[in-house]
Amino acid sequence: MQLRSDRNRLAAVVVLFRDAMRRAILRPPEARRFSVAAELHQIPIFVRVGSKVTLGDLNKEWEEARAIAQKKPDLARLTPECAAWFEKHQTK
DSSP states (O other), rough: OOEEETEEEEEOOOOEEETTTTOOOOOOOOTTOOOOOOOTTTTOOETTOOOOOOOOOHHHHHHHHHHHHHHHOHHHHHHHHHHHHHHHHHHO
């Protein structure tokens, strides 16, 4: 909760946050601390409700990244490209 002073009036403004992974709106208690469950691959990210920050669908991004990581890269094709890159950018 934030306190906002307007001349002689004092009003409490409730600040709400959105859990970026679950898209749930959280209302912190007076102590302004709250806990959320997080999987091993998740970092708890909270965005203030009403902010213009757009994170997209983080769970979908995670699933897409996992699918890409499941495919073994063709290292035989990459090795010559990497060697050429290092030769080109080698510090002398």
